[in-house]
Structure formats: structure tokens, C-alpha cells
Amino acid sequence: MAESKVAKVGRKKPETHLGMVRRARRINRELAELYPYAHPELDFDGPFQLLVATVLSAQTTDLRVNQTTPALFAKYPTPEDLAAAVPEELEQVIRPTGFFRAKAKSLIGLSIALRDRFGGEVPRGLEDLVTLPGVGRKTANVVIGNAFGGAGITVDTHFGRLARRFGWTAEEDPEKVEADVMAIFPKSEWTMLSHRVVFHGRRVCHARKPACGACPIAPLCPSYGVGETDPEQARKLLKYELAGQPGQRLRPPADFPGEAAARAELAAGHPLPDTDPQALPPAKAAKAEAPAKTAKAEAAAKETS
Template sequence: MKAKVKKILALLDEYYPKDIKCYLNYETPWQLLIATILSAQCTDDRVNMVTKDLFKKYPSLLDFAEADLEELEQDIKSTGFYRNKAKNIILCAQKLLEKYKGEVPKNIDELTQLAGVGRKTANVILGNIYGIPSIVVDTHVKRVSYRLGLTKFTDPTKIEFDLMKILPEEHWIRYNTQIIAHGRAICTARNPKCEKCFLLPYCQYGLEERMGAVSER
């Protein structure tokens, strides 16, 4: 496994930029936190469309803390699960102001105590805001890591801990962004482009699919 991981990471570095890229638009740590809460079961592109106007309407954390629940629900409706998200955003903003003086904590235990914040959201903050090595298991990282055989689990937390064991810590953050890029361009959920994938020799799923296609001829 160690040799396989080393080759996969080298190829990812060859084909994708090494710099960290966050696909959510934000200007402040609390804006990224809110955007990431909105991104649950929603595409980053949709979230960016919503937050473009949302952060103008609510320019401060206090504005979110004092927001009218029903009005905020309508503001974010297109992101899905808007009732829970609106409630969590207001509660999260209130706690950030009351307990942390408006600062977003840099500790995963404190972050996950905020309303609507799970390990995925917390790790987005740790990696993108504070540069703390973290692994964000979004839908792309979950799918591609499983297909590559880097984990046998489908539970995001178990996948996160599996990846932490086998990936060098200095590669954690850029693994997130590189795999997201690969998942969008090549290893899509439906009809993955296995024939174009530079990771195919190391991909359990891709090799099995290829063998299946050959045997059907």
C-alpha cells in the first residue's frame, strides 16, 4: 500500500497544481464557515451563487446572528435543507459572538461544537484558514478514495482516519483539492472516464471495470 500511495500522490502532483485551492468563495473565516455549512448536499457552484448576494445582505457575523429565521430560509432555499441550515447558521453566528468574540476557533473539538459543523466543515476551516493539516472527506474524496482502494469504508469519518494513516501529513490538504479536481474532471460519479485516467494502473475500481468490459466482448 505504501508504494501504491507514493505513486498516486506523485501523479496527482504531476497533473494537478500543488497549491491549495478552495472552491468556495469567501473573504473572512466566518464567511467560509457559513459557506461550508451551506455546501452540505449542495454543489460549490450553487453555494457561490447564493453567497454572492447573501454576504452583501448580511455583511457581518452580527447580521447573521440577528437574522430573521424565515427570511434567511428564503435567502438560502436553493441550497437545499434550508430550514436546518438557516437555524444552524444563526445559532453558529450567535455562539461565535458570545463565546469566541467573533473569531472562528482553530480547534476541531471546538469547531464541531458549533451548530451545523461536522468534521468535514471543521477540516475545511483548519486547512484553508489556519493551514493545519486536515483531510476533508467530501463526496469526491469519498468516491475516488474508495475506488482507488485506499479505504474500504463509505462512512466519511472512517475514511478520514484511514487516509490519515496512509497519507503523509504534508500532503493532506492538497490531496483534498487534487482529488476534488480529479473527481470533477475524470472520476465522476456516473460514467467515469477510466480510459483517460492516469491513475488507472493503481485503481481497483477502474481495473475491475476494464476487465468486465473485456470479458463481455
Template sequence: MRYNVHMNTQEILKTLAELYPDAKPALHFSSPYELLVAVILSAQCTDERVNKVTAVLFAEHNTPSSMLQLSAQELERYIYSCGFYRNKAAHILSASRDIMEKYGGEVPSTLEELQTLAGVGRKTANVVYSVAFGGDAIAVDTHVFRVANRLGLAEGKTPEAVERGLMQAIPQNLWSASHHYLIWHGRRVCHSQRPACGECALAPLCKYRKQHP
């Protein structure tokens, strides 16, 4: 029988909601600006590590104006353990500069404006828009990309293609929740190297599992 993603989408989302009723971001933040910085730091880094770094950084610098008091080298020393610290420091400082110069010191609340900030890519903008401002968005990180492709929820070779596919497959009011569901499922069950298909509640609905029984 031909695999039909539309028949399965509702069931997959229902199961994910039952599995992860409390799915929410693991990053610690207390303002849109803190979230923006934490998301920039989280690229290729665990949320646990980011939380340790931001606990120290935000105690002293948690607004764009105070962040801009740091030189790139000073900021790099705070965030060194997150990896890719040179790029991340440059992105944090350039985004902070844009927030001060273009948006009066406040992180903008629309997806379009967030994407105008230097150093802020589409994924980061989506997360901030959805988590800090309650907008409907699906940020496609490595977990969302992998799990969406495996399940057959949205297939694509690029994060942008998967984002478009998910937005078509999932009702808009569930975009943000689905983003968290897919991340949690990727971390806990559908691992990159050895997905735990034998223990996965989604196995009967999963395209990858059907192809790799």
C-alpha cells in the same frame, strides 16, 4: 499479485499533484466566517450555486453579528436555492450564535473548538481548519470518500473510517492538499456513475480499475 496500497500511495499523490497543481477550494470567501457559512451551504449543492447565493448574502451579512440580525425565515429566503434551506439556515444561525457567545465573535481556529459550534459537523470543521487556518486535515466529502475507496488509498464504509485511513496513508503535510486533489479528481474524472477510467492517469495504480478492467 496482491494489491499493495503502500507501494502505490506515493505514486498516486505524485500523479495527482501533477494533474492538479492549482487545486484549491472553489468556494468564494474572504474570511473564516464566510468560508464556514459557504461550507455549510455546500452540502448537497454545487459550489457554483453556493457562490451565487453568497455573493448576495455576504454583501449584506458576512459577520456572525450581522447574520444574527436575520430571522430564520429571512435567511432561508437568501439561501433557498441551495436546497435543504431550513436545516442550513438553522445551522448557520446556531453556529453564529455560538461564535458570538463562546468565542467573542471570531471563528475559533482549532479543530476541537470548531467542532463545538452548533450546526458544524466534522467535515465542515475540517475544511475551515485546513483552508482558513492552514491546519492539516482531510475533510471527507462525497468525492473524497468515493475516490479514496476506488483508488484503495483508504477503504471504509463511513467518512470517519476513510478519514482515518487517509491520515494513516498520507504524510500529514500533504493532508490538506490531498483533500483538494481527491475532490478535483472526483469531479473531473472519477465520476460517481461512470468513472472515466479510460482517460484516467491513475488507472495503472487504481484498485477499482484492476478489479474492473
């Protein structure tokens, strides 16, 4: 029996590889317009600080790392200093980032390697970077792309999730995801593509409840509908600067829309979102707790007046 015309009309043709590539590159252009200020969300000064911060960022938020690294780099400003660190003392400094024993071991190990094998300097090549303890391709690409101005695709949990939702890959293994995406985009786009995709994953295309109804690239996304599609409800799911809130950096770039919000929060003495006073150095913890104590004192005064 011949297929009905309705069936033929309703059936969508499979996307060709060329069609996927064109759609992927259009998504990148759309993300570039949406996030012209996309940037690494770790605070750092120089390759060594970025390397250390990226190692610390495993299994925690960039904000938590940014709250921890000022005290860390004040105590251990150079690879030589960190190489000579007492493990137990280092563990206490980085404890808020989680998995602090394993991370302390990696930081001391990579610092010893930098001191003994690379003259105290962070190497520029991927092959050398991945020989450092605790450094895989993701961390190496972060350093190459953001400290040295090279090209690298950073496949973290956000990038991998969105690459699959966008239909760029079906792979789960980060290295295979990286290889698939590298084949789609020109090398000159790799670093900024990584920032844009991660930004979108953190702000709109969340793991559990993506804001599909508020997503500007929804018409290009084959996974539209896996999250909230009602525009009003979806807008409530937006995060960071898209919701008028600070981002994850304590020292954001001047062109970041959330920079003003971050300044206002800090000027008012309010800790940034997810800030745990116990995760901060003592001086900052006291400052973060001060507004709460003041508010309690004012409330008590009103009750007795």
C-alpha cells in the same frame, strides 16, 4: 493435482500494506502533477465566509453556493449580523442551496455561538469548531486547512468514493475513511491531498460513469474498468477545465486553467454551467436572463424581416 503453470502465472499476488502505501503516495504525486492548481472551490474571504459557505455546500454544488453567497454576505457580513437574522428572511436568501430551513437554523446557531462564546471570531481548533451547530469534522477540516493553513483531510462524497476505488480504505463512514487515509499520508499532505482527490473525482472519476480511459493514473488504480475504458469516449466525460470549461468558482485563482473560460463566459453575458437565473439575486438574475431575451428578440426580428 499440482496447479498448472498458467494458473500460477495468471494469479496476481495480494497487495501488501506497504505496497498500498507506496502506490497511494505515488497517486498523490501524480495528482499533484495533474492538478498543480487544485484549490477549494468555494469563493470566500476569511474564515467566517468559508465556514458559512461550507455549511451551505451540503447536498448542493459549490457553484450553487458561489452564486448565493454574494447576496448573503452583503446582507449579513459578520457573525453578529447573521446571529440577529430573521429566519424567514435568511431562508429566502439561501433557498437556492436546498434544505434552506435546516441550513438557516445552523447558520444562525453557529453565528450566535461565535458571537457569545468566541468573541465573534471563528475558532482555529477542531475541538471548538465541531461544537458549532451544523459543523462536523468535514466542515471543520475545510476551515482549518484553507482558512488557517492547518492540516485536515476533507472526506466529502468525492473523497470517500475515490479513497475506496483507490483501495485506500474499505470504510463507508467518513470518520473511519479519514482515519485510514491519515495513516497513509504525512500530515503535511492532508489538505492538498484533499483538494487533488476531490478535483479528480469531479473531473474524471465520476460516481456513475468514471472516465477510466482518459485517466492519467489508471495504471495505479485497482478499480480501472468500472467506467468507460475507450479513450475517445472517456474524453467526452471529462469536466471543467479538462474539457475547456469554467470551474465552479466565480472568482477562481489566477493560475486556474478554467479562469480564462470563466471570464469569457461572463464577459459574453452567459451564465456559467448549471446557473439558474432564479437562484441568483434579482440584479444578477436579470443580467443572466438578458442574453436569452436578446437572442429571442433577434430571432423574432429575423422572422419578420
